[in-house]
Amino acid sequence: MKKFLALIVAAIVLMTAHVLAANYVGNANSKKFHYANCTYAQKIKASNRVEFSSREEAVSRGYVPCKKCSP
Numbered sequence: 001m002k003k004f005l006a007l008i009v010a011a012i013v014l015m016t017a018h019v020l021a022a023n024y025v026g027n028a029n030s031k032k033f034h035y036a037n038c039t040y041a042q043k044i045k046a047s048n049r050v051e052f053s054s055r056e057e058a059v060s061r062g063y064v065p066c067k068k069c070s071p
């Protein structure tokens, strides 16, 4: 049972690290981008999700900033 809990904790840590690695998240369908912690960013389907390490990267690829989180 302890092993199982350790696995769950490891999985959560990995997922958190993944979210922190991408500062900006774009939606390939709507062409909008968000701060990774925006509630809308978290609703983007995995298949439409695009990650950017900088704002410039998102803008240069034709994405427009979200009006809610204004990245």
Ligand SMILES: [Zn+2]
Pocket: 033, 034, 035, 038, 039, 040, 041, 066, 067, 068, 069, 070
């Ligand atoms: Zn947003």
